Amino acid sequence: MANRRPASIQDVATAADVSTATVSRVLNSPGLVAPATTAKVQRAIQELGYKPNLFAQGLMTRKSHVLGIALPDIHGEFYSELLRGADAEARRLGYHLLVASEAHDAREQEREGSLAFGLIDGVAVMITEPNESLWREAMDASLPIVVLDTDLQARGVDSVVVDNAVGTRQATAHLLESVAPERCTFVGGPTENFDSRARALAFGESLKQAGWEVRPDQVVYGRYSVEWGQEWARTAIAADRLAGAGVLAGNDEIAFGVVLAAQDAGLDVPRQVRVVGFDDTRLASLVRPRISTVRVPLAEVGASAIRTLVHRVENREAPTSCVRLPTELIIRESSR
Amino acid sequence: MANRRPASIQDVATAADVSTATVSRVLNSPGLVAPATTAKVQRAIQELGYKPNLFAQGLMTRKSHVLGIALPDIHGEFYSELLRGADAEARRLGYHLLVASEAHDAREQEREGSLAFGLIDGVAVMITEPNESLWREAMDASLPIVVLDTDLQARGVDSVVVDNAVGTRQATAHLLESVAPERCTFVGGPTENFDSRARALAFGESLKQAGWEVRPDQVVYGRYSVEWGQEWARTAIAADRLAGAGVLAGNDEIAFGVVLAAQDAGLDVPRQVRVVGFDDTRLASLVRPRISTVRVPLAEVGASAIRTLVHRVENREAPTSCVRLPTELIIRESSR
DNA sequence: GTGAAAGCGCTAACAT
DNA sequence: ATGTTAGCGCTTTCAC
Numbered sequence: 001m002a003n004r005r006p007a008s009i010q011d012v013a014t015a016a017d018v019s020t021a022t023v024s025r026v027l028n029s030p031g032l033v034a035p036a037t038t039a040k041v042q043r044a045i046q047e048l049g050y051k052p053n054l055f056a057q058g059l060m061t062r063k064s065h066v067l068g069i070a071l072p073d074i075h076g077e078f079y080s081e082l083l084r085g086a087d088a089e090a091r092r093l094g095y096h097l098l099v100a101s102e103a104h105d106a107r108e109q110e111r112e113g114s115l116a117f118g119l120i121d122g123v124a125v126m127i128t129e130p131n132e133s134l135w136r137e138a139m140d141a142s143l144p145i146v147v148l149d150t151d152l153q154a155r156g157v158d159s160v161v162v163d164n165a166v167g168t169r170q171a172t173a174h175l176l177e178s179v180a181p182e183r184c185t186f187v188g189g190p191t192e193n194f195d196s197r198a199r200a201l202a203f204g205e206s207l208k209q210a211g212w213e214v215r216p217d218q219v220v221y222g223r224y225s226v227e228w229g230q231e232w233a234r235t236a237i238a239a240d241r242l243a244g245a246g247v248l249a250g251n252d253e254i255a256f257g258v259v260l261a262a263q264d265a266g267l268d269v270p271r272q273v274r275v276v277g278f279d280d281t282r283l284a285s286l287v288r289p290r291i292s293t294v295r296v297p298l299a300e301v302g303a304s305a306i307r308t309l310v311h312r313v314e315n316r317e318a319p320t321s322c323v324r325l326p327t328e329l330i331i332r333e334s335s336r
Numbered sequence: 337m338a339n340r341r342p343a344s345i346q347d348v349a350t351a352a353d354v355s356t357a358t359v360s361r362v363l364n365s366p367g368l369v370a371p372a373t374t375a376k377v378q379r380a381i382q383e384l385g386y387k388p389n390l391f392a393q394g395l396m397t398r399k400s401h402v403l404g405i406a407l408p409d410i411h412g413e414f415y416s417e418l419l420r421g422a423d424a425e426a427r428r429l430g431y432h433l434l435v436a437s438e439a440h441d442a443r444e445q446e447r448e449g450s451l452a453f454g455l456i457d458g459v460a461v462m463i464t465e466p467n468e469s470l471w472r473e474a475m476d477a478s479l480p481i482v483v484l485d486t487d488l489q490a491r492g493v494d495s496v497v498v499d500n501a502v503g504t505r506q507a508t509a510h511l512l513e514s515v516a517p518e519r520c521t522f523v524g525g526p527t528e529n530f531d532s533r534a535r536a537l538a539f540g541e542s543l544k545q546a547g548w549e550v551r552p553d554q555v556v557y558g559r560y561s562v563e564w565g566q567e568w569a570r571t572a573i574a575a576d577r578l579a580g581a582g583v584l585a586g587n588d589e590i591a592f593g594v595v596l597a598a599q600d601a602g603l604d605v606p607r608q609v610r611v612v613g614f615d616d617t618r619l620a621s622l623v624r625p626r627i628s629t630v631r632v633p634l635a636e637v638g639a640s641a642i643r644t645l646v647h648r649v650e651n652r653e654a655p656t657s658c659v660r661l662p663t664e665l666i667i668r669e670s671s672r
Numbered sequence: 673g674t675g676a677a678a679g680c681g682c683t684a685a686c687a688t
Numbered sequence: 689a690t691g692t693t694a695g696c697g698c699t700t701t702c703a704c
Binding site for chain 1: 680684
Binding site: 051052053054055056058059062064065066073074075076077079080081083084087088091096097098099100101115116117118119226256260263282283286287288 | 389390391392394395398400401402411412413415416417419420424427432434435451453455592596619
């Protein structure tokens with residue numbers, strides 16, 4: 001408990017009766033040093049409980065093995081799952097993860113730099129809406145960067161995106177099996193949100209292919225919340241347009257909101273209203289009726305981001321990449 | 337874009353025609369330097385876009401302003417909310433957060449040290465079950481540490497815990513208003529889990545005060561999952577013991593599982609079965625019937641942990657503290 | 673009020 | 689195969 005200053009490389013060198021360079025070599029380029037010496041050094045390291053000082057190491061190598069990840073929010077199934085995937089992958093690759101949710105104080109960040117730039121080797125930032133601030137900062141710092149949710153490959157930035165189109169098309173087609181195109185609606189999240197727009201677009205195209213030109217009220221935007229789903233559903237009920245309708249929601253929460261409102265109005269799901277969500281979060285499979293949804297491999301998105309970032313960090317000159325992750329319709333009780 | 341090596345303190349000193357010491361003072365002890373000089377230096381800093389190198393800084397000061405947080409898992413409403421609170425508070429206090437979920441590879445960790453010890457100024461670790469490994473490592477590193485969910489104040493470790501007893505008593509009393517003590521059951525999480533045990537204990541005591549000595553089958557342990565709730569409820573139904581019963585669940589997921597199983601068996605909640613959950617996660621207020629629950633201030637737990645940790649970091653000699661956060665019964669539809 | 677100089681602990685040439 | 693040495697960029701005495 002009477003803890004002294006931790007052992008330095010010099011202490012080890014002295015104890016093993018070699019130079020600090022040799023100790024360093026044993027750690028960083030084994031094979032460059034004779035087996036006998038290595039053994040001596042290892043023993044000294046063991047005995048002294050030596051751990052390299054990461055600051056000194058970073059000062060020389062300019063690497064910290066810490067990666068930043070900036071998310072719009074850190075909360076909820078969605079981000080939480082993404083973060084889990086990122087964390088696991090980072091660990092697997094020998095890196096640590098520094099988190100930052102942008103939500104908390106937009107201006108505070110501007111001032112100080114939300115992530116410990118200078119300390120991290122690279123950063124994964126999720127950009128769900130047009131918003132230059134953070135990634136510009138990163139570019140300025142010429143820090144390795146990968147963006148989530150936006151394809152910036154053309155601008156020379158590694159990207160990881162979700163293939164919203166495929167899943168949306170599957171879901172829409174599925175809805176069209178039992179609902180006429182003019183009775184289908186996409187109830188999305190925020191207008192500005194990239195995913196929202198991409199899903200809305202694919203939804204519209206699918207209807208068009210089915211020979212129907214979408215009316216404006218068939219694609220609506222709101223928020224990613226249960227409340228918004230309920231809100232929309234209530235107005236639809238008021239206009240007597242929910243019974244017999246098919247709904248593709250922007251995420252599972254919205255879908256659940258629609259289900260709730262429908263049930264409150266005495267409408268049976270799926271018999272009278274068919275609902276499909278998006279993301280395949282836990283909520284969708286927990287509630288009754290279980291909600292059909294377009295599965296998004298959230299953990300894999302996080303993992304891919306980290307994998308891409310690490311590759312960039314260790315290989316600054318590699319060509320810019322864009323990983324596109326698949327989505328897939330999961331049919332449950334809410335739509336059949 | 338043709339980014340050169342970032343400006344160093346030396347560059348600034350040269351540009352401002354002062355010594356590096358002065359630049360350092362301007363940054364770290366303003367007031368020690370003349371206004372005119374300060375201005376000159378500030379300008380140079382501005383023009384060169386100078387940012388102190390955190391490694392060099394850390395090497396001298398032995399502080400990184402990075403805090404570690406180790407959670408059993410990073411996923412789900414519970415941890416996610418806790419993490420959110422921690423992140424916000426850390427940012428507020430000028431620190432960054434390095435996350436680590438212990439779940440992923442117990443042995444991997446052992447080898448390399450899961451958190452970047454040596455890089456972080458302190459660590460908050462959540463200990464939900466007896467498990468020495470991580471916190472022992474931290475103690476060895478004589479790193480400031482705060483534990484969550486376990487009161488280790490007596491052992492000289494700052495702690496942040498939740499007052500399970502109060503909420504549990506409230507919940508039990510509430511159940512007893514409409515259910516006989518012999519018909520009440522606590523359906524907990526893992527046996528080893530500290531919260532589980534504390535809640536079970538308080539549950540037992542409450543019944544005792546109501547004049548009833550709990551039977552062994554009135555306190556059961558399992559997992560923190562919907563499935564476990566269903567599982568337990570099904571066996572209770574099979575034994576015809578669920579109708580007319582009151583259930584205090586170890587968390588909201590278990591509670592929801594019980595509700596689901598009850599409904600599947602044609603039992604009405606709350607009329608025939610009264611259910612109270614724990615934690616007050618989003619799930620509890622989303623589903624129907626809305627689930628009564630004992631609210632745990634998760635975000636505040638995270639925030640408190642960080643606050644305590646920062647205090648310890650900046651004040652190593654302060655007396656050991658234990659923050660006890662209140663819990664509170666929230667009555668919703670599932671129990672009235 | 674400011675400068676000179678000594679490290680913090682490490683890695684990476686360059687010698688040997 | 690190993691030792692010597694020169695920094696990496698910063699803070700902090702100690703002089704002036």
